Amino acid sequence: KQEVTQIPAALSVPEGENLVLNCSFTDSAIYNLQWFRQDPGKGLTSLLLIQSSQREQTSGRLNASLDKSSGRSTLYIAASQPGDSATYLCAVLGAQKLVFGQGTRLTINP
Amino acid sequence: GAVVSQHPSWVICKSGTSVKIECRSLDFQATTMFWYRQFPKQSLMLMATSNEGSKATYEQGVEKDKFLINHASLTLSTLTVTSAHPEDSSFYICSAEGQGGVGCFGQGTRLTVV
Numbered sequence: 001k002q003e004v005t006q007i008p009a010a011l012s013v014p015e016g017e018n019l020v021l022n023c024s025f026t027d028s029a030i031y032n033l034q035w036f037r038q039d040p041g042k043g044l045t046s047l048l049l050i051q052s053s054q055r056e057q058t059s060g061r062l063n064a065s066l067d068k069s070s071g072r073s074t075l076y077i078a079a080s081q082p083g084d085s086a087t088y089l090c091a092v093l094g095a096q097k098l099v100f101g102q103g104t105r106l107t108i109n110p
Numbered sequence: 111g112a113v114v115s116q117h118p119s120w121v122i123c124k125s126g127t128s129v130k131i132e133c134r135s136l137d138f139q140a141t142t143m144f145w146y147r148q149f150p151k152q153s154l155m156l157m158a159t160s161n162e163g164s165k166a167t168y169e170q171g172v173e174k175d176k177f178l179i180n181h182a183s184l185t186l187s188t189l190t191v192t193s194a195h196p197e198d199s200s201f202y203i204c205s206a207e208g209q210g211g212v213g214c215f216g217q218g219t220r221l222t223v224v
């Protein structure tokens with residue numbers, strides 16, 4: 001059974017800092033890994049999608065890496081802004097279903 | 111912890127038929143439910159947001175007459191794909207959110223239309 005764990009559960013940093021969110025999964029047989037953002041009361045917004053054959057994806061200030069063999073992914077956010085405050089979720093797609101981590105609640109303080 | 115059950119986990123149907131997918135919050139009241147779909151090698155995309163007792167809000171490009179969403183109670187939302195065609199084959203996932211929390215997700219439904 002695939003299990004996805006995100007660390008830390010919550011993170012609060014001053015504006016401007018670079019930060020890393022971590023995601024680990026137990027079963028390396030995945031099709032892809034995705035990072036999402038969720039604002040309170042809103043649905044998910046897809047940030048980055050990494051196929052199982054890829055090692056990283058970049059979009060603006062975001063960079064996500066994938067090490068499938070070790071079951072790890074990181075989401076790097078550069079020069080954080082208050083608008084980055086949200087919950088970030090990673091999810092892995094296996095043969096049957098999408099398994100999400102519980103999320104990291106990120107707060108960027110002005 | 112909060113649990114969301116989605117049923118069925120997979121379904122194969124003939125072109126032209128309708129398919130209903132259920133999303134239940136098992137141990138909390140879900141004031142809002144979200145429906146997503148994911149095509150192969152693409153990211154998860156929000157289809158619609160539904161609040162209990164009111165009409166769903168559909169994202170741009172999603173046909174509301176084709177994807178019927180009912181959220182009649184605080185624990186159940188259904189998505190009906192009407193007159194399904196092969197291009198509707200996708201992975202559908204719901205999430206349910208209670209008061210003040212991050213959404214909990216169903217296991218997803220893989221729909222194959224043949």
